[in-house]
Amino acid sequence: MTDNILEIKNMSVDFTTDMGRLRAVRNASFTVPRGKILGLVGESGCGKSTLASAIIRLMSDNAIVEGDGIFFEGTNLMDLPPEQMRALRGRDITMIFQDPMTSLxxxxxxxxxxxxxxxxxxxxxxxxxxxxxxxxxxxxxxxxxxxxxxxxxxxxxxxxxxxxxxxxxxSDPSLIIADEPTTALDVTLEAQVVHLLKDLQQEMGCAIICVSHHLGMIAELCHEVVVMYAGQILEQGSVRDIFKRAAHPYTRRLLECDPANIREKSRHLPTISGEIPNLIHLPRGCIFRERCSERRDVCRTSSPGIVTLGRGHWAACHLLGGAHA
Ligand SMILES: Nc1ncnc2c1ncn2[C@@H]1O[C@H](COP(=O)(O)OP(=O)(O)OP(=O)(O)O)[C@@H](O)[C@H]1O
Ligand code: SF4
Ligand SMILES: [Mg+2]
Known part of the structure; x- marks a missing residue:
């Protein structure tokens, strides 16, 4: 038995659209440790729901999922026949959606x-x-x-x-995928649901992937964090790595723009200027380049590789080392 309940290797999801192929998730690789809570964060439209749904193959007809595998308890879900996948869904892996009425x-x-x-x-x-x-x-x-x-x-x-x-x-699942489980709730109810999820997870020992753009909730609930931007994972680490020593400029900007971190009274909430790139016509080089205040020439031409920063902590940015830094 490995330490990871889920291992995603190089997974990509495209959607065919009238305008062309939309590259919603590209080469995503990450692991979910057994019995731990992993938070998946990033701005709206970054591909969080697409990635979460692709794991359990709940996709629209125009989706194309490719990659080296989605290994759940060692079984590659990409190879599983539809009836076996259906049996697994709702038994071993269950899902909680943002709007409860979706499931009720x-x-x-x-x-x-x-x-x-x-x-x-x-x-x-x-x-x-x-x-x-x-x-x-x-x-x-x-x-x-x-x-x-x-x-x-x-x-x-x-x-x-x-x-x-x-x-x-x-069904006593070993993995729960919760997509924005508290976004529709007010702050008091959100706090209650977060505590409830945390208590139940400890009691039942299942792993949870929790998708959210609410960083406070992620910090409180999760052990591990994966940061996504425009379909790519840019950083992964423990909750401490991400909140105390974030390495990627995008992660750092996300944290700076979190209302919970803004101490001075201001009429304007800080935002990350610019927009997510067009996912049909992807730019060359680093995907975050257009919005990155620390960009260099190399960022225009070359896409940064993964740099390991510590045990379980990595990020993809030219600033962090490697030949081009
Ligand atoms: N069925 C679909 N057909 C075409 N494009 C799609 C489809 N589903 C999602 N997309 C596109 O894929 C991209 C990622 O969407 P996704 O819903 O995964 O983002 P998200 O990170 O969950 O955003 P949010 O925080 O707003 O929920 C977006 O550009 C979206 O428009
Ligand atoms: S690779 Fe360059 S553009 Fe991309 S995040 Fe790092 S510094 Fe910014
Ligand atoms: Mg979503």
């Missing part, structure tokens, strides 16, 4: 949905109900027995997200 059926009671989702279990219907009630209790839904009869619209947004977390945990 509005016309079925929570009780029915939480027992239906256990369809692979050999337990009797009454036992499955008991399991569901216990799981609702675990995620902090008051009076779970009574609330099993209610429909999704009868719960608050925060409660609905807790129910989705409960459903994701029902």
């Amino acid at each position: 059926n509005p016309v079925l009671s929570i009780g029915v949905q939480m027992t239906d989702i256990q369809h692979r279990s050999r337990l009797s219907k009454a036992e499955k109900r008991k399991v569901a009630v216990a799981m609702l209790q675990k995620v902090g839904i008051p009076d779970p027995e009574d609330r099993m009869h209610q429909f999704p619209h009868e719960f608050s947004g925060g409660m609905r997200q807790r129910i989705c977390i409960a459903m994701a945990l029902l």
